[in-house]
Amino acid sequence: MAQEEVVVVVINRFNLFLCLCIFSLCAFFSHAGVLEQDRADVLYHRYDGGGMTIDGPAILLRKKVNESVAISAYYYVDTISSASVDVMSTASPYSEERHEGQLGLEYLYDKTTMFFNIGQSDEADYLAKSVNFSLSHDTFGDLTQLSLGVGFSDNDISRNGDEVFAEQSQQYRVRAGINQILTTNLSIAFNIESIADEGYLNNPYRTVRFIDNSIPAGVGYQSEVYPKTRNSFSTKLSASYYLPYRAALFFHYRYFTDSWQIDANDIELGYRHPLGKTLELDLKLRYYQQNQASFYSDLFPYQDAQNYLARDKELSDFNDITLGLGVTYLIPQHLSIKGWRSEASLQWDYITFNYKNFRDPTAQAAVGEEPLYGFSTHIIRAFFSVYF
Amino acid sequence: MIVVTFSRVLSIVFILGAFGLTGCAQPIEPWVKPYQRQFLADPIMRTNRHPIANKHIAHVFDARESARGADGTGGGGCGCN
Numbered sequence: 001m002a003q004e005e006v007v008v009v010v011i012n013r014f015n016l017f018l019c020l021c022i023f024s025l026c027a028f029f030s031h032a033g034v035l036e037q038d039r040a041d042v043l044y045h046r047y048d049g050g051g052m053t054i055d056g057p058a059i060l061l062r063k064k065v066n067e068s069v070a071i072s073a074y075y076y077v078d079t080i081s082s083a084s085v086d087v088m089s090t091a092s093p094y095s096e097e098r099h100e101g102q103l104g105l106e107y108l109y110d111k112t113t114m115f116f117n118i119g120q121s122d123e124a125d126y127l128a129k130s131v132n133f134s135l136s137h138d139t140f141g142d143l144t145q146l147s148l149g150v151g152f153s154d155n156d157i158s159r160n161g162d163e164v165f166a167e168q169s170q171q172y173r174v175r176a177g178i179n180q181i182l183t184t185n186l187s188i189a190f191n192i193e194s195i196a197d198e199g200y201l202n203n204p205y206r207t208v209r210f211i212d213n214s215i216p217a218g219v220g221y222q223s224e225v226y227p228k229t230r231n232s233f234s235t236k237l238s239a240s241y242y243l244p245y246r247a248a249l250f251f252h253y254r255y256f257t258d259s260w261q262i263d264a265n266d267i268e269l270g271y272r273h274p275l276g277k278t279l280e281l282d283l284k285l286r287y288y289q290q291n292q293a294s295f296y297s298d299l300f301p302y303q304d305a306q307n308y309l310a311r312d313k314e315l316s317d318f319n320d321i322t323l324g325l326g327v328t329y330l331i332p333q334h335l336s337i338k339g340w341r342s343e344a345s346l347q348w349d350y351i352t353f354n355y356k357n358f359r360d361p362t363a364q365a366a367v368g369e370e371p372l373y374g375f376s377t378h379i380i381r382a383f384f385s386v387y388f
Numbered sequence: 389m390i391v392v393t394f395s396r397v398l399s400i401v402f403i404l405g406a407f408g409l410t411g412c413a414q415p416i417e418p419w420v421k422p423y424q425r426q427f428l429a430d431p432i433m434r435t436n437r438h439p440i441a442n443k444h445i446a447h448v449f450d451a452r453e454s455a456r457g458a459d460g461t462g463g464g465g466c467g468c469n
Contacts, residue, residue, distance in 0.1 A: 041440040047448060060440040074443070141418025175458065184424045187433075193457035234457035240435060242427035250435060256455035264455035272432045280432065290454050314454055328438075347441055353452070379448060381441050 033111045033138055035070050038063050041385045049377020050353070051083040056097075058383075072104035074119075085373055086206060086313065089361040094160075098123040111138040125204070127156040134175075145179040159204040169199030185242040190235075197230040208311040210300035211367065219299075219367045225309045227295075232258035248272040256290075262315070264290035268322075278332065282347070284324030292317040298359050299368045313373065317356040324349045341387040349379040 039062050046055040056077035064070045076099070083093035102119035113136050121128040134149030151173035159165040177191035202224050212220035236254040243249060250270035257263050268286040275281055293315040295308035326347035336342040352374070359370040420428075427433070436442060446459050 041438075043440045043444065045444050058440055058444065060443075074440075076443075141420075142422065143418045143420060173457070177458075181420050181425070181428060184420055185427055187428055191458040195457050232457060234455065234459075236458040238435065240428075240433050242430065242433055246430070246432070248430075248432045254455065254458055256457070258454070260454075262454045264453065266453075266455060272437075274432060288449075288453055288455070293454070314452060320453070326438075326441075345438060345441070347438075349445065349448075351452075379445070381444055383438070383440055385438070385440075 033108055033113065035064055035067070035106065035108050035113075036062070037387050038070075039385060039387050041383055043381055043383035046380045047377060048379075049351070050375040051085060051088065052377075053081045054078050068108045070106040070108075072102075072106065074100075074102040074104075076100040078123075085360060085362060085375075089209075096124050096160075098126075111142075112136070125158045125160050129154050130171075132173075143181040147175075147177040147179075149173070149175045151175075155199070157200055157204060162204075165204060167200030167204070169197060169201055172196045187240050189238040191238075192233070192235045195230075195232045195234075198228060201228070201230055202226045203312060206310075206312055208297070208300055208309045209361070209367075210303050210305060212303070217367075220303060222303055222309070224311065225307070227260065227308055230259055232256065246274055260315070261294040262290055262292070264288065270324075278330045280328040280330070282324070282326030282328070284322065284326075284349075286322040286324070287319065288322075289319040290317070292357060296357075298357050311358075313355055313358040316358040318354060318358065319356075320351055320353045322349055322351045337386065338388075343385045345381070345383050345385070347381040350376065351379065352376045 039060075041058075041060040043058040043060075044055070045058060047053065056079045058074070058076040060072070060074045062070060062072040078098040078100075079095075080098065081093070081095045098121060100119065100121040102117055104115060104117040107114045107116075115132075115134045115136075117130075117132040119128075119130045119132075121130075130151060130153035132149065132151040134147060136145055136147035138145050151171075153171040153173075155169045155171070157167040157169065173193060173195050175191065175193035177189060179187060179189045181187045206224045207221040208224055209219050209221050212218065234254055234256045236252060238253075239251045241249040241251075248271070250268070250272070252266075252268040252270075254266050255263075256265070266286060266288040268284065270285075271283045273281045273283075293310055295306060296310045296312070296315045297305075298311060298316070300306070300309065324347065326345060328343050328345040331342040331344060333339050333341070353376070355373045358373050359368070360373040361370060363370040365371070431437060449459075450456055
């Protein structure tokens with residue numbers, strides 16, 4: 001038995017060595033990759049629905065330093081005005097701003113691309129600092145692309161109007177993926193990502209409600225209590241297909257599961273169709289469904305009914321449907337700046353959320369018998385892209 | 389015996405995986421040649437054709453849904469109450 005194990009180990013090592021040698025030679029003699037073209041994007045976004053309005057600008061710049069190195073910068077602003085159903089049941093409407101910035105460095109060596117990114121998101125009661133590293137490698141005659149990535153985020157959480165409140169959380173991400181060209185018309189991608197959170201994962205403003213017959217309203221409120229850890233795993237399959245005429249079909253399916261016993265699925269179908277030489281039309285249909293977290297309830301039977309308590313509608317059982325439309329205008333060269341290739345795009349998404357066990361507490365009805373909540377939202381993105 | 393079988397399975401998986409992923413195996417050649425990729429190289433085939441728009445919609449879904457990850461975007465703050 002020992003001899004067989006030795007033989008297996010020797011075979012393993014020999015094959016590994018052989019493979020690495022041949023692979024190194026292939027990589028050495030093969031054509032090197034190229035970095036993507038320089039570009040600048042300026043965007044205005046607006047989200048309007050469920051009592052919330054969020055809008056603001058965003059800028060993305062990407063510039064090659066040389067044939068191997070590119071740098072990128074991203075800046076994003078959310079101006080939030082909220083009177084959502086969660087807020088209106090126990091608090092007052094509020095306004096705030098969130099600023100997010102990212103800096104990226106991309107390094108290409110032969111067929112391997114390394115990407116390093118740091119970012120910060122800053123709002124009055126939440127400061128997130130993140131760092132990400134990813135690596136991708138083209139192989140098998142450039143039919144296959146392998147990728148790996150890790151990320152870390154450190155978050156400081158405070159509560160407006162409460163100088164004493166100060167909490168922290170951390171997030172760790174590990175991801176891997178493979179892109180594979182299958183035919184002259186079809187390529188697929190398979191990605192997995194594991195995310196681990198630890199620390200204060202609650203929303204500091206949210207409360208749960210419970211039956212309290214000792215007061216006239218019949219309902220009492222207490223703060224949410226979440227577990228201090230959350231581990232999740234997602235896997236996503238994507239496919240892009242070039243149709244027999246010049247148009248593209250996209251398919252995505254993602255499965256998600258986590259330690260809070262939430263299972264979710266989303267499936268998306270996209271279609272891109274050029275109209276003449278100057279227009280492109282995008283259509284999108286997406287369906288998302290999740291079940292509730294194990295510690296979620298719309299109405300608890302009494303105070304401190306269990307160790308963990310949540311009434312965040314994002315942790316309830318619900319589904320949503322997205323319909324998306326987009327138009328891109330490819331600006332003729334004689335009209336564009338310095339003759340650079342430019343595009344102007346307008347995208348509109350309409351999302352309908354249907355909650356299965358989250359009731360509308362603002363409705364006039366007996367406690368626990370309110371109608372189930374649901375809302376729709378319109379999302380608009382208008383942006384301008386220049387390639388130089 | 390179980391150890392040997394497990395080692396054999398692992399070695400086979402590893403060898404096939406290594407050959408498949410690195411393109412070392414002689415019988416398996418890249419079947420779509422570079423000159424046959426004009427359709428795949430068409431800009432309309434790019435899922436990340438509008439990266440700034442993709443970042444935004446990913447942020448919206450992250451804020452409104454529990455599922456996260458494997459979507460090609462990094463983490464960040466919220467602004468999602």
